[in-house]
Amino acid sequence: MSNNVPHYMIIGGGITGLSAAFYLKKQMTENEASGGGPFRISVVEKSPSFGGKIHTIGHDGFVIEKGPDSFLARKRPIIDLAYDLGMENELTGTNPKAKKTYIVRGRKLHRMPPGLVLGIPTQMTPFMKTGLLSPLGKLRAAMDLILPKRDIAEDESLGHFLERRLGKEVLERIVEPLLAGIYAGDTYKLSLKSTFPQFRAMEQKNRSLILGMMASRKNVTEESAHLPAAVRNSVFVTFRRGLQSLVEGLVDALSTVDLRAGIGVVSVRRVAAGQTEVIFEDGHREVVDGVIVTTPTYQAAKLLSELPAASKLAKIDYISVANVIMAFDRKDIPFELDASGFLVPKHEGYTITACTLTSAKWLHAAPEGKVLLRCYIGRAGEQEWPAWSDEQLISKARQDIGDLLGITAEPSFVEVTRLMHSMPQYPVGHLEAIADFNKELTAAMPRVLVTGAGFHGVGLPDCIRQGKEAAKLLGDLVLR
């Protein structure tokens, strides 16, 4: 407490930390307006700028996302935040003329059958016609319609669950590459309960995953009712000036908050009931009245190393990924730009795991006559790439798009991004491990909360939700 004003500190200035600060400030300001006392909030970010994984750059009229590029429109927290910041008119949807997606199989691009939702078929005719699967593979997937549900309370891996319901072929050739885009993970190691709890709920409710998914599609209109009209028909949405504009919107809204970038925290320790000492890289210490840690879990484990349960956080693995973003002249692209991109399953003999035709998917991403492409490299089991130079990454990405798309022209510019230890892998039993961690944390340091992408959802909307929930918990705790 400084000058008797309660001081709350948020560690980590990514989307989770900034959202936590925004909603904590909102609650504290409302409390102050209704007769409560003044307060102070600080956000401490180790790197020189805010936003964490979010990083948009502008280049000659291109809007280039080096981290996340969009989010699922049906997830409310990010849309609510856009409204809270007065930025709802900046939302934009995908190009309706580039809805197709492809998957590589046998060194060729196959159209993803229409009606797949998270890789689960909701229309059987196109699914049965696809060249991606063998007749036996299709038959095995259709068995989901008659297989009994499994009544088990424990967690299981996403891979085992999907193989059990739809068979190995659908898992390996369609679902895994699709979901790998979100987690870059090994589905046989990822927790079903933590990654796709809705799959499990569908099995319990509808017995069949396919029938459950078909039933859930009927609610789509309801789910998009909260969206501004301009983006109501888009599954994915982003901000037309890039996701960085959301970060800028948050930073502007936090103008009365003490925002500190370029200084890391090294330790968070209890000093007295309700009082926590935060120790900084430069050695200085501050005693504060509440803390929300939003760093990746391997960092949080270090900050809280005095707490035995922190070892549970240290066990969460993170995968490293790289992006090679390339710009071309339209004349150098030998095909129609009517697709958003393609996915590459494991064992197809390519380095890239996916390629987004960014400027076809997002019309704001490139100036007229130019094309922007984004290739992804790295996933669980394919982690040798950090030893490669940028030139090697570029050369492998160019070789793959040359082979698959026939693009042989020299790109007009290339951006390589290395996102080291950036994709958390929730292991089987993750929810239980996090619950145990939180129990011990609350008992030892009731006014310290730890949250973010390593906990309950990696997508931007989930991170915002988690930041907001942590802010509410801390706010309620200190104001009661």
Ligand code: FAD
């Ligand atoms: P971070 O963004 O990691 O922020 C944590 C912050 O803590 C960082 O800024 C870090 O510098 C700081 N920090 C670390 N240690 C310390 C310390 N000791 N002291 C102070 N500060 C510290 N999600 C989507 O919804 N859509 C997408 O399209 C999408 N694409 C993605 C593509 C890639 C390549 C990656 C890696 C992720 C993607 N995601 C996507 C996921 C999403 O971007 C992240 O889960 C989310 O941004 C994480 O936010 P966060 O605030 O929890 O963590």
